[in-house]
Amino acid sequence: xxxxxxxxxxxxxxxxxxxxxxxxxxxxxxxxxxxxxxxxxxxxxxxxxxxxxxxxxxxxxxxxxxxxxxxxxxxxxxxxxxxxxxxxxxxxxxxxxxxxxxxxxxxxxxxxxxxxxxxxxxxxxxxxxxxxxxxxxxxxxxxxxxxxxxxxxxxxxxxxxxxxxxxxxxxxxxxxxxxxxxxxxxxxxxxxxxxxxxxxxxxxxxxxxxxxxxxxxxxxxxxxxxxxxxxxxxxxxxxxxxxxxxxxxxxxxxxxxxxxxxxxxxxxxxxxxxxxxxxxxxxxxxxxxxxxxxxxxxxxxxxxxxxxxxxxxxxxxxxxxxxxxxxxxxxxxxxxxxxxxxxxxxxxxxxxxxxxxxxxxxxxxxxxxxxxxxxxxxxxxxxxxxxxxxxxxxxxxxxxxxxxxxxxxxx
Numbered sequence: 281x282x283x284x285x286x287x288x289x290x291x292x293x294x295x296x297x298x299x300x301x302x303x304x305x306x307x308x309x310x311x312x313x314x315x316x317x318x319x320x321x322x323x324x325x326x327x328x329x330x331x332x333x334x335x336x337x338x339x340x341x342x343x344x345x346x347x348x349x350x351x352x353x354x355x356x357x358x359x360x361x362x363x364x365x366x367x368x369x370x371x372x373x374x375x376x377x378x379x380x381x382x383x384x385x386x387x388x389x390x391x392x393x394x395x396x397x398x399x400x401x402x403x404x405x406x407x408x409x410x411x412x413x414x415x416x417x418x419x420x421x422x423x424x425x426x427x428x429x430x431x432x433x434x435x436x437x438x439x440x441x442x443x444x445x446x447x448x449x450x451x452x453x454x455x456x457x458x459x460x461x462x463x464x465x466x467x468x469x470x471x472x473x474x475x476x477x478x479x480x481x482x483x484x485x486x487x488x489x490x491x492x493x494x495x496x497x498x499x500x501x502x503x504x505x506x507x508x509x510x511x512x513x514x515x516x517x518x519x520x521x522x523x524x525x526x527x528x529x530x531x532x533x534x535x536x537x538x539x540x541x542x543x544x545x546x547x548x549x550x551x552x553x554x555x556x557x558x559x560x561x562x563x564x565x566x567x568x569x570x571x572x573x574x575x576x577x578x579x580x581x582x583x584x585x586x587x588x589x590x591x592x593x594x595x596x597x598x599x600x601x602x603x604x605x606x607x608x609x610x611x612x613x614x615x616x617x618x619x620x621x622x623x624x625x626x627x628x629x630x631x632x633x634x635x636x637x638x639x640x641x642x643x644x645x646x647x648x649x650x651x652x653x654x655x656x657x658x659x660x661x662x663x664x665x666x667x668x669x670x671x672x673x674x675x676x677x678x679x680x681x682x683x684x685x686x687x688x689x690x691x
Contacts, residue, residue: 308638
């Protein structure tokens with residue numbers, strides 16, 4: 281019975297000698313593509329854009345004339361033709377996978393095969409000519425725009441347009457229109473504030489990220505993008521129905537959008553980092569639907585987890601509970617045996633059943649099949665309810681009662 285852990289110890293000891301060996305990577309870091317959406321009424325088309333918000337100065341760089349550059353991807357219901365090429369899971373995959381591996385605690389050389397993973401979407405597919413709600417996705421601090429493709433594809437396959445950007449310099453890496461990398465970096469002036477007031481820094485950061493999300497919506501409302509290119513999606517979007525969701529800091533960004541932007545009708549957070557919100561903001565009733573899908577530590581701070589185990593985490597928990605007390609119509613799912621990165625695609629693409637796999641302790645031990653089914657279902661049905669006025673079949677969640685807690689807050 282000791283063979284497996286002993287082998288893993290041996291692997292760790294000899295990693296420096298085998299990192300350059302491409303053949304060992306898929307064995308030690310076993311990866312698989314995310315599964316197709318359980319329900320799929322439409323094919324999934326996708327487009328990639330490089331947009332420049334010339335109205336905003338880039339506050340992460342020292343050049344006074346720099347403006348905000350964003351790498352953007354949009355997904356939409358589409359007719360898939362024979363000539364449409366399948367899109368990779370990650371944009372600029374070879375360069376990006378290095379940063380993703382570092383966050384996951386993996387040697388980059390052993391994760392290079394992750395660049396070959398494909399998504400379920402197709403480049404430049406013909407849009408379905410109908411009207412669909414719009415949803416904006418916001419990644420976590422140090423994340424990337426494709427980190428939650430499972431939920432994005434589940435939404436698009438059932439009639440949503442979804443748009444996301446790399447929050448430049450807050451993503452693990454992004455790229456400009458020439459393909460040059462724009463790595464994660466700190467804003468120096470914010471860091472000076474963060475040294476004695478982290479909330480100030482985080483509040484500024486989520487506000488800056490929200491402006492990215494608002495810019496994405498403003499571009500889609502135009503018939504011609506700021507770049508001069510025609511907008512092929514304007515006519516298929518119902519701009520009276522817009523939602524926003526995100527993971528971690530993207531969850532905090534999404535809730536701020538619900539508070540500050542009348543365009544956003546509903547928001548959802550995946551293991552949200554609400555630390556940057558003030559108490560006054562957290563106590564404000566948005567009068568809009570909000571959902572949080574999170575680890576059990578949010579329900580009970582004494583339960584093992586990895587988001588409320590610090591002074592900042594305790595403040596995050598405090599702000600979160602103020603939101604639940606204040607916001608009318610809030611829905612919560614607490615997933616047992618989950619951790620922060622359970623709520624990203626990495627939980628789904630990493631084969632944790634492999635006997636030779638590199639041990640990763642940041643994904644939670646909950647069965648990834650439960651994560652895949654429950655999270656995709658809840659995200660889709662929440663937006664179906666809040667943006668399409670479809671009733672929720674609460675009975676259909678009974679099969680998950682052993683794995684999660686379900687709560688509803690309303691006055």
